Amino acid sequence: MSLSEKEVLKKVEGLPLPLNIKKSLGDELKEVEINEEEFQEIAGLVVADYERSKVEPCEAVGVVAAQSIGEPGTQMTMRTFHYAGVAEINVTLGLPRLIEIVDARKIPSTPTMTVRLEKDYALDRDIAREVAWSIESTNILHLGSIATDLAEMNVVIELNEDALIQRKITAEEVAQRLEEGTKLKLSADQHGNQIILTPPEPSYRDLLQLVEKIKTISLKGIEGINRVVIRKEGGEYVLYTEGSALKEVIQFEGVDPTRTKTNNITEIGDVLGIEAARNAIINEATDTLREQGLSVDVRHIMLVADIMTCDGEVKQIGRHGVSGEKASVLARAAFEVTVNHILDAAVRGEVDDLRGVTENVIVGQPIQLGTGDVQLVEKR
Amino acid sequence: MKKFALQDHDLVPAHILLSPEESEEMLKSYGVDSAQLPKIHVTDPVVKEIGGKVGDVVKIIRKSYTSGESVFYRLVID
Numbered sequence: 345m346s347l348s349e350k351e352v353l354k355k356v357e358g359l360p361l362p363l364n365i366k367k368s369l370g371d372e373l374k375e376v377e378i379n380e381e382e383f384q385e386i387a388g389l390v391v392a393d394y395e396r397s398k399v400e401p402c403e404a405v406g407v408v409a410a411q412s413i414g415e416p417g418t419q420m421t422m423r424t425f426h427y428a429g430v431a432e433i434n435v436t437l438g439l440p441r442l443i444e445i446v447d448a449r450k451i452p453s454t455p456t457m458t459v460r461l462e463k464d465y466a467l468d469r470d471i472a473r474e475v476a477w478s479i480e481s482t483n484i485l486h487l488g489s490i491a492t493d494l495a496e497m498n499v500v501i502e503l504n505e506d507a508l509i510q511r512k513i514t515a516e517e518v519a520q521r522l523e524e525g526t527k528l529k530l531s532a533d534q535h536g537n538q539i540i541l542t543p544p545e546p547s548y549r550d551l552l553q554l555v556e557k558i559k560t561i562s563l564k565g566i567e568g569i570n571r572v573v574i575r576k577e578g579g580e581y582v583l584y585t586e587g588s589a590l591k592e593v594i595q596f597e598g599v600d601p602t603r604t605k606t607n608n609i610t611e612i613g614d615v616l617g618i619e620a621a622r623n624a625i626i627n628e629a630t631d632t633l634r635e636q637g638l639s640v641d642v643r644h645i646m647l648v649a650d651i652m653t654c655d656g657e658v659k660q661i662g663r664h665g666v667s668g669e670k671a672s673v674l675a676r677a678a679f680e681v682t683v684n685h686i687l688d689a690a691v692r693g694e695v696d697d698l699r700g701v702t703e704n705v706i707v708g709q710p711i712q713l714g715t716g717d718v719q720l721v722e723k724r
Numbered sequence: 725m726k727k728f729a730l731q732d733h734d735l736v737p738a739h740i741l742l743s744p745e746e747s748e749e750m751l752k753s754y755g756v757d758s759a760q761l762p763k764i765h766v767t768d769p770v771v772k773e774i775g776g777k778v779g780d781v782v783k784i785i786r787k788s789y790t791s792g793e794s795v796f797y798r799l800v801i802d
Contacts, residue, residue, distance in 0.1 A: 362792055362794075363793040365791075594728070601728045601733065616733055617768045617771070618768055619737050620770075627735075646789075654762040656764045
């Protein structure tokens with residue numbers, strides 16, 4: 345008697361296998377007619393094959409991961425500073441970026457965000473552009489020109505009417521923001537599209553400093569987001585930003601908060617939590633490697649990401665992170681700044697239990713990996 | 725201020741707070757004690773969202789590239 349499709353799927357569901365294997369096994373068995381005995385044989389083979397493909401106990405997965413990421417890393421270009429698709433935004437790629445990821449830098453050298461928009465905003469270029477302008481930090485040079493009048497000892501700003509309309513800001517608002525932003529007690533006289541700023545005391549130095557100060561004041565948008573470019577991707581418009589402020593941007597009207605991300609992993613950790621940071625490490629590292637035409641098995645990268653996030657915060661692989669927190673003095677000393685570690689350990693009177701790999705190599709004992717980890721246990 | 729559930733974000737997997745009985749059972753099945761679990765801070769935005777306290781165990785159902793779905797546990801610390 346052959347099994348019905350429903351019965352087969354139910355039996356597949358109960359097998360001790362990962363979801364993906366169960367799914368493809370179910371798909372394969374859907375169309376074929378099999379009986380209980382045949383099913384048991386197939387299931388037995390699949391489970392046995394799966395068990396065989398697992399990493400064996402005492403396997404040195406860390407070393408394998410290090411080699412698997414490190415070797416292709418040697419073939420990466422050192423100097424890459426261009427983003428293939430978006431011509432206008434520079435993004436660090438290649439080896440420098442990979443180093444940045446495993447070093448868990450607080451701020452990457454080129455922070456960027458990928459801002460995806462909600463349905464109503466993503467399909468129309470003009471609406472997407474409006475969102476882009478509301479996010480982009482606007483300074484006075486976007487809106488008009490600055491001139492210094494040395495005879496009257498003041499700064500004259502001529503605003504461009506079109507630019508004001510485009511960026512949805514009024515001359516009054518500009519004047520007010522400038523007054524607040526300069527942190528000086530000065531009067532901003534605004535007549536139509538002309539703003540005249542007079543420093544409290546007439547001095548050439550103050551006047552020139554004032555001009556420089558005005559140029560840095562953010563009038564609208566998010567400070568730190570210096571440029572936003574729009575690109576069409578798979579039927580929708582996507583914004584790419586230079587500078588990163590995830591927490592602020594996801595609050596914006598029209599921005600889809602669930603699909604917006606940044607390349608700053610620490611920031612993701614702060615805003616979205618440690619699990620999101622783990623996913624971000626995996627995605628960023630895979631993308632960086634793939635962009636260079638290298639394919640590294642994702643399991644190695646997953647291991648790195650897991651180790652970096654296992655303490656609840658993103659910590660680097662290196663002296664101030666994973667390697668620096670090892671329990672063994674000898675293992676730490678073998679990594680970097682040897683003398684300091686040994687000296688500190690001596691001062692504190694540390695004891696090395698010789699349980700790791702490095703320590704045992706140093707003292708010349710079998711390491712506790714593979715067959716070296718097998719011990720006899722007496723049964724009483 | 726626009727509100728959205730952090731767990732809806734593409735990068736955030738499902739976090740489930742385990743009851744003390746459930747976490748006890750889980751620890752027993754793996755043969756570990758809670759201190760050996762990976763950690764998550766009580767200040768983590770997702771932990772705040774689900775209302776986790778120090779000492780709780782969070783079950784995380786990750787989307788995995790290799791196995792489709794994988795289950796992970798973290799202990800809430802401060």
